[in-house]
Amino acid sequence: MTLRDVRDILQAEILNGENDLDREVKTVGASDLMSDVLAFGQPGLLLLTGLANVQAVRTADIIEAGGLVFVRGKRPDRESVDLARRKGLPLLATALMMFPACGLLYAQGLEEVSKTDVSAGPAAVQEETLTRSFEIEGGDFNKAGRVSMDIKDILQELGIPPPLIRRAAIATYEAEMNIVMYAPRGMMRLDLSPKTIVVEAVDEGPGIPDIDRAMTEGYSTATPEMREMGFGAGMGLPNIKKNSDGFTIRSTVGRGTELHLVFRLDEGAAEP
Numbered sequence: 001m002t003l004r005d006v007r008d009i010l011q012a013e014i015l016n017g018e019n020d021l022d023r024e025v026k027t028v029g030a031s032d033l034m035s036d037v038l039a040f041g042q043p044g045l046l047l048l049t050g051l052a053n054v055q056a057v058r059t060a061d062i063i064e065a066g067g068l069v070f071v072r073g074k075r076p077d078r079e080s081v082d083l084a085r086r087k088g089l090p091l092l093a094t095a096l097m098m099f100p101a102c103g104l105l106y107a108q109g110l111e112e113v114s115k116t117d118v119s120a121g122p123a124a125v126q127e128e129t130l131t132r133s134f135e136i137e138g139g140d141f142n143k144a145g146r147v148s149m150d151i152k153d154i155l156q157e158l159g160i161p162p163p164l165i166r167r168a169a170i171a172t173y174e175a176e177m178n179i180v181m182y183a184p185r186g187m188m189r190l191d192l193s194p195k196t197i198v199v200e201a202v203d204e205g206p207g208i209p210d211i212d213r214a215m216t217e218g219y220s221t222a223t224p225e226m227r228e229m230g231f232g233a234g235m236g237l238p239n240i241k242k243n244s245d246g247f248t249i250r251s252t253v254g255r256g257t258e259l260h261l262v263f264r265l266d267e268g269a270a271e272p
Contacts, residue, residue: 017090029113034230
């Protein structure tokens with residue numbers, strides 16, 4: 001099915017991507033919880049959501065969605081549309097509610113998104129070696145996600161295999177969102193060697209009193225404001241661990257939390 005077909009079926013308006021209407025989409029998924037999208041989204045997915053803010057666009061870009069449809073008559077702001085244009089992400093808007101919109105697309109042949117193996121498999125060893133550090137300001141939801149998108153851009157420029165980029169982007173996005181939601185400030189460091197990508201995320205937040213509980217899918221301490229941004233489903237830390245080849249978490253109550261993530265560039269590379 002093409003995006004042109006999607007437009008006609010949903011009687012949707014094209015907000016961005018008028019020249020991409022012949023793009024093929026094969027699966028459809030719907031959610032207002034961006035952590036769920038990060039956990040189960042697939043490249044090329046047509047994402048339906050009622051979350052009309054920049055985080056929906058950033059999430060769709062991270063999972064390499066084929067298109068984004070805003071349902072329930074929702075319309076994104078100019079910042080979201082401009083970001084989608086820069087990233088080459090088609091945007092559509094329909095007055096239909098989410099359930100009937102999904103039903104119409106499913107009836108016309110779009111398949112539902114399914115759980116897939118997120119492992120990347122063998123990857124070519126890169127010759128580049130670099131280190132980058134990024135400051136993250138807590139509580140600034142308008143800027144949330146920019147660091148992980150910058151990291152994704154760097155990995156793309158260096159020719160890292162796309163499946164590995166996608167896993168790293170998902171994990172760093174979740175880590176960045178945790179800093180924005182729970183800490184006044186933090187930082188993320190990217191270290192790329194010929195065999196591994198290493199990401200460290202450090203914050204000055206309240207710390208995690210029970211790490212085992214925090215690692216349980218569905219457990220969340222998110223506020224209503226965080227949930228309005230599409231986060232707080234209790235999938236953040238589990239998503240990070242699932243998408244990483246190596247995962248270490250350290251946290252001290254009253255001082256903050258440190259995450260150490262490793263992504264292997266070749267099957268034989270040992271974790272640092």
